[in-house]
Amino acid sequence: MLSYLVRRLGWVLLVLLGVSIITFTLVSLIPGDVAIFYAGPHASAQVIAETRHSLGLDQPKPIQFFHYLAKTLHGDLGQSATLDEPVWNALLERVPATAALAVAVIITEMVVMFIFGIVSSLYPDSLIDRAVAGFAAMGVSLPGFWVGIMLLYFIGYKLSWLPLGGYGDPWIVYLILPAATQGVPGGFWYARILKASLVGTLHQDYVRTARSKGLAQRLVVIRHALPNAIIPVLTIAAMDLGQLFGGIVVVEAVFSWPGIGLMAYQALQALDVPLVIGTVLFTALCIALLNILADVLRVLVDPRVRLA
């Protein structure tokens, strides 16, 4: 287990290196004077000169890269061109809101997934099973931002049941619509995967044994089949973490939820390049770390993985 974790940590470093190379390349591709670009659209000549110096732009590219990498490893992601603070600080301020939203989305997804995944595996080809399949297909085909605005329009504006986005007191009320926008379609999607996995598990010998000793179908599914059926779902969900965060960026922009996604969106409108790039780097790192967490979780759920 320990050597496994060490290996996975090495992998995170590799991801970080790769991501740094990609963002560095992106920045190198900026047409014209990078310093002017990096200092932001309203920077004075002095700020531009300082930016050029701090970016080490007078040095050759490989040295620039190692400079960049060393700074990144120290958590120095540069200075925001618009917020008047280091990118790292700006990110840390916004992380709690994004984390809260991510957790709310995951909880919503899990609730929807378990309810509808189990029900549709108990009654395959029933009306509800087909409805779940339909919702899952719609969930991946409907644009998330559009669903969000429609929810804002009907539930927030027409019915006035919930606030029209933003953040306030009590905060949980402001969290409901953003979490539902992403969590419900995602939940139906995973419900399909869980159902497929459950149906496969139900043919296994140990399930037949459970059934032959007279257990009710409901108990067979929940107690015996579910723990095994959940493992492939976890694997897929871990692979989808990038998509999850991508979706959260959009949802934050729609609902003005004050997380790092909204910040990146606003930074783009203000052409604050260091802030946008810093957010990309930071998020990629978070996803790599969360992937390790998902691995550990998988080992805890499935003892067979330990042998591998």
Added chain:
Amino acid sequence: MQRSELSDVPAVLPGTGIGTLDDEERAMAAAAKRRSTWARLRRQRVAMACLVIILIFVLAAILAPLLAPHDPNFQFDSGLTNDGHPLGSTPFFPLGTDTAGRDVLSRLLFGARISLTVGVLATLLTVTVGVALGAVSGYFGGWLEIIITRLVDIMLAFPVVLLGLAAAAIFTPSVLTTIVVIAATQWMYMARVVYSMVLTLKEWEFVSAARAVGVGDWRIIWRHIAPHLVPVAIAYSTLGVGISILLEATLSFLNAGVPQPTASWGSMIAAGKDYYREDAALMLYPGLTLAVVVLAFTIVGDGISKAVEAR
């Protein structure tokens, strides 16, 4: 949004003995297979209905200049009320006007051109890159395999949307950058599928036979392995067009995709989003259009996968 279903496209293994036939017989066998795949697809009524929907939209996009009642970018003086609000449906503007007094129906029709073009071109690029890198890494192995599979893993850690924002911050947003960003964040799924397929395919006897008679590596990949990848690539492409259209809309919504005033469904939703309280129709029309088209591509893609799987 793209989810991992695409990495689960099943590896389709070749029928036995194909490699021993001569060219003519091989062509005939392949044609028969294509016909039976098509026959299986035709039996799926919903998928066929969706295929018809797609064809209607493609036709509408091609014929947009003939079908559209107005210039999509013209701001009509008569297109706004006296206090500057968009119009509802009128005989002159069948679906009303947007906040700049432009005809919504014309913009939807011309938007179909941009959305479908971006969807198709981005998918072509995605599939080309994905198949090439997947096949090369699977066939040759060694350091190529290590670099490419690591690159796939690293790119998978990137949230698509954020990379799109970064690209938009650095390059001027345009149709071309949108296409490149979509392909840059989608090729890994195709590469993974192709990689695992080629790993199996290259162990087949017809590959060893070809190698034994001195056929070169590149020719083996092109003539003997690539044909087996075609069905999966087609199934993926169909799903991929839907996903790419959705991504284009998402990026355009964040002002990181197709720039205003060019009409794409995403940019129309983006333009209508600040106005949804006054007139939700501005969001409703492009959103529903988008949803119908993406859903149609998803269902047809699933249908093709099923038809291919059944072989």
